[in-house]
Structures are given as C-alpha cells and as structure tokens.
Amino acid sequence: MRPARPVYIAAQAITPFIGKGNPHFIAPGHPEYGKRDNPTLEEHLCTVVRKLLDDHGIDPSLIQRGFVGNFAGELFSKQGHLGAMVARADARLASKGFTRVEAACASGGVGLVGAIEAIQAGFDVVLVVGAEVQTTVRAREGADYLARAAHYATERPIDDFTFPALLARRAKAYKETYGLTDRDLAHFTVKAYSNANRNPLAHMHAVKITLEQAATAGDHNPQILQNPELKPHLKVSDCSQVSDGAAAVLLASEAGLQKLGRRKADCVQVRAYGFCTNPLGQVQNLLRFDTTAAAVAEALRDAGCTPQDVQVAEVHDCFTIAELLMYEAIGWAEQGKGIELLLSGRTSLEGDLPVNTGGGLLGFGHPVGATGVKQAAEIYRQMKGLCGDYQIPRELHTGLTVNMGGDDRTVVALVLENCTV
Numbered sequence: 001m002r003p004a005r006p007v008y009i010a011a012q013a014i015t016p017f018i019g020k021g022n023p024h025f026i027a028p029g030h031p032e033y034g035k036r037d038n039p040t041l042e043e044h045l046c047t048v049v050r051k052l053l054d055d056h057g058i059d060p061s062l063i064q065r066g067f068v069g070n071f072a073g074e075l076f077s078k079q080g081h082l083g084a085m086v087a088r089a090d091a092r093l094a095s096k097g098f099t100r101v102e103a104a105c106a107s108g109g110v111g112l113v114g115a116i117e118a119i120q121a122g123f124d125v126v127l128v129v130g131a132e133v134q135t136t137v138r139a140r141e142g143a144d145y146l147a148r149a150a151h152y153a154t155e156r157p158i159d160d161f162t163f164p165a166l167l168a169r170r171a172k173a174y175k176e177t178y179g180l181t182d183r184d185l186a187h188f189t190v191k192a193y194s195n196a197n198r199n200p201l202a203h204m205h206a207v208k209i210t211l212e213q214a215a216t217a218g219d220h221n222p223q224i225l226q227n228p229e230l231k232p233h234l235k236v237s238d239c240s241q242v243s244d245g246a247a248a249v250l251l252a253s254e255a256g257l258q259k260l261g262r263r264k265a266d267c268v269q270v271r272a273y274g275f276c277t278n279p280l281g282q283v284q285n286l287l288r289f290d291t292t293a294a295a296v297a298e299a300l301r302d303a304g305c306t307p308q309d310v311q312v313a314e315v316h317d318c319f320t321i322a323e324l325l326m327y328e329a330i331g332w333a334e335q336g337k338g339i340e341l342l343l344s345g346r347t348s349l350e351g352d353l354p355v356n357t358g359g360g361l362l363g364f365g366h367p368v369g370a371t372g373v374k375q376a377a378e379i380y381r382q383m384k385g386l387c388g389d390y391q392i393p394r395e396l397h398t399g400l401t402v403n404m405g406g407d408d409r410t411v412v413a414l415v416l417e418n419c420t421v
C-alpha cells in the first residue's frame with residue numbers, strides 16, 4: 001500500500017537493549033545486584049516516550065493517537081492494557097486515544113501499520129511505541145510464553161524451546177537441500193556481533209565472538225534443543241537475545257509536520273508498506289519465507305522500487321537461518337544462494353547493501369514488541385547520520401524494514417525514503 005496521505009517519521013528514540021551478557025543488566029555477580037532492579041516494562045515504555053519528546057523538542061499535546069506494540073506483558077510482567085500505561089509518561093498525554101497492538105514479534109510493525117492507517121483516516125500526529133521485558137523469568141519459561149506466537153496446540157510439543165526448534169527445522173531442511181553448513185550460518189552471528197560491538201545501545205555490545213566459536217558446538221555454545229532430530233541444527237549463537245527494551249517513532253502527515261514545527265529535511269518518508277498474515281501452524285514450505293516475500297513484494301511494488309534499489313535494510317534475524325531466508329524472500333538472492341550474498345561481504349557495514357547495521361536481533365537484541373519499531377528508528381538514524389561508530393559513510397535514499405511475527409506468519413515491510421529538502 002502506498003499511503004494516499006504522505007506519512008513521515010518525524011522523530012525516534014531507542015532505549016539500550018539489555019539482558020544476560022550486557023554490563024548494564026543487573027544479575028547475580030553484578031556489583032549492584034540486590035541494590036537496584038532492572039527497569040520494568042512501565043519504565044521502558046515511559047523512558048522511551050520521554051526520550052523521544054525531549055530529544056526532538058516535541059510538544060506531547062500535539063499527539064492525537066498512539067499504538068503500543070507488545071507481545072506478552074501479561075505473562076512476563078503481569079501487566080496488560082499498555083495503551084493506557086503510556087499516558088503515565090507525561091501528563092500532557094492525558095485523554096488521548098492509545099491502544100496496545102499484539103502480533104507476536106511483529107507487534108511493533110503492526111503498530112506502525114495502525115499509525116499509518118490512522119493518518120490515512122485523518123489524524124496528523126501519531127505515536128508508535130514498542131516494548132518488551134522478558135528477563136523476569138528463566139529462558140525455558142520464557143520460551144513457553146513465546147511459543148504462544150506459534151500454533152501452541154500442535155507446535156509447542158516440538159520442543160521446550162519452540163521457536164528455536166521451528167527455525168532449526170528450517171535450517172535442517174535447508175542444509176539437506178542446499179548443502180548449507182554450520183560454518184556458513186556462523187558468519188551471520190559474526191556479522192551481527194561485530195556490528196553490535198560498535199553500537200552502545202546493543203545487548204551484545206561487549207560480547208565478542210569468532211567464526212570458530214560461532215561455528216562450533218560445545219559447553220561455551222550449547223545445542224539447547226532436546227528434540228533429537230533438530231538438536232544438531234541450532235546452537236545458542238544461532239539465536240537472537242532475550243532482551244528488555246523499547247523503541248518509539250512519531251509519525252506525522254504534512255499538516256502534522258507543520259504543527260510540530262519539523263522540517264521535511266529532518267524526516268524520513270514512509271514510501272509504501274506491505275502487511276500480510278498466513279494461518280498459524282500451516283507453513284507450506286520450510287525452505288522459503290512466503291509471507292515475507294508477499295509483504296516485501298507489496299511494499300516494493302507500491303513504492304515503485306526493485307530489491308536492488310534498497311541501500312540499507314533491517315531484517316528479522318531472530319535466528320541465523322532467518323536472515324538467510326530473508327535475503328531470498330526479499331529477492332536479493334535466488335533460492336539456495338542466499339549464503340553467497342552474505343559471504344560476498346555486500347551486507348556487511350563496509351558493503352554496498354548493509355543489513356542490520358546496529359547488530360540486528362542477534363546482536364542489538366530482540367525485545368519482541370519493540371523490534372519492528374526499532375527497525376524503523378534504525379533506518380531513520382542511518383539516513384540522518386546518527387549512528388556514531390556504525391554510521392554508513394554515504395548518503396542513503398532508500399531503506400527497507402522487514403518485521404516478522406511467528407514462523408513467517410505475520411510480516412510488515414516498510415520502504416522508507418530519506419527526505420533531503
């Protein structure tokens with residue numbers, strides 16, 4: 001869909017993404033353990049909204065609607081009704097219409113769709129916030145919560161770590177068909193962590209990994225699945241992180257930009273978007289992300305672009321195999337050849353098609369409800385030169401985000417264009 005009323009990203013903010021392995025995450029062994037707690041879901045939500053308002057000098061009374069992407073606040077934090085929670089961030093947000101949006105790991109992306117469509121309905125200034133806190137329970141219990149993004153009745157029995165298992169199932173099928181190796185997949189981890197090492201907001205900012213470490217299973221990199229057929233096809237280093245964090249973007253129409261006093265040159269335009277869902281538990285082809293392909297094709301077609309026009313992208317690398325399948329679904333590589341694109345170096349920070357420049361879900365982290373919003377904020381930050389040590393040193397005109405919920409069941413793709421005047 002190409003918005004009939006132009007839509008602009010006028011402002012953005014991201015909190016640090018934290019969790020196990022991040023020096024700011026309070027866990028046993030941390031000097032402040034027992035003295036201070038990690039931020040709650042409410043604190044992440046309110047912090048990111050205040051940061052967006054303060055960093056860009058936004059008057060909150062101009063915001064008319066709000067969407068909050070969150071997957072499982074009730075389970076991890078015993079807190080729902082998050083639309084009304086955001087109003088606690090600033091007294092001037094009182095009596096606005098805010099609602100929570102849930103679409104598993106695409107909650108943030110679907111929140112963006114809600115905001116774009118609210119602008120088509122006539123609103124001029126709409127806030128989108130995404131947040132998740134997942135570190136309140138052990139990883140195994142969290143995996144059971146996340147399994148509710150799959151078809152729980154039929155897919156939960158595959159393994160306690162249901163999502164890692166669903167993607168290991170794809171890695172197994174792909175390896176058996178195309179001869180992909182663990183070492184090939186390890187290159188995705190190395191790219192992600194190396195980008196994250198340059199990004200102070202990233203969960204894995206301080207964690208280094210070599211190709212040898214990522215390619216080899218062992219006590220330092222265990223195969224965590226119990227399902228015997230899938231166990232050999234997934235190591236911890238193939239997995240995105242269990243992260244806490246939040247992201248926010250402010251969308252506006254042209255009239256909204258005027259009210260906000262924002263120049264177009266300070267904005268990024270949402271050229272077009274694709275939004276597709278397919279039935280839970282009914283993946284047709286393990287070798288392809290068909291829903292992703294449909295959503296991206298819709299977004300690119302309506303933007304008048306080809307896959308080759310994209311100059312920077314944020315794709316949903318919830319597991320290493322997912323980034324590979326994204327390359328093929330987007331149309332950057334033929335089926336079976338996605339690994340060649342990665343190994344060519346084109347998608348590294350130094351390449352001509354940098355992907356997941358801040359570390360992606362593997363390195364930046366994956367607070368699931370925040371991820372789709374963070375992707376849009378990241379493209380904005382790259383286009384506006386705000387990425388510090390991982391800034392791409394050239395002008396960027398066209399960007400792509402791809403946010404996936406479940407095993408390729410809900411996908412939102414955005415084509416974003418830098419406004420230079």
Ligand code: CAA
Pocket residue numbers: 020103104105106138139140143146149163164218219222223224236239240241242318366368404405406407
């Ligand atoms: N050998 C064998 N097994 C071992 C082991 C070893 N040496 N060391 C650990 N394990 C196993 C243990 O069974 C342990 O479980 P217990 O706690 O019951 O003992 C399990 O691994 C996990 O160990 P940890 O808790 O120490 O692991 P961790 O905290 O380092 O987390 C991770 C690692 C489990 C991979 C975690 O990072 C994770 O779950 N990542 C994936 C998160 C995820 O699935 N996100 C959703 C993505 S899907 C998506 O994006 C779409 C959507 O809509 C959901």
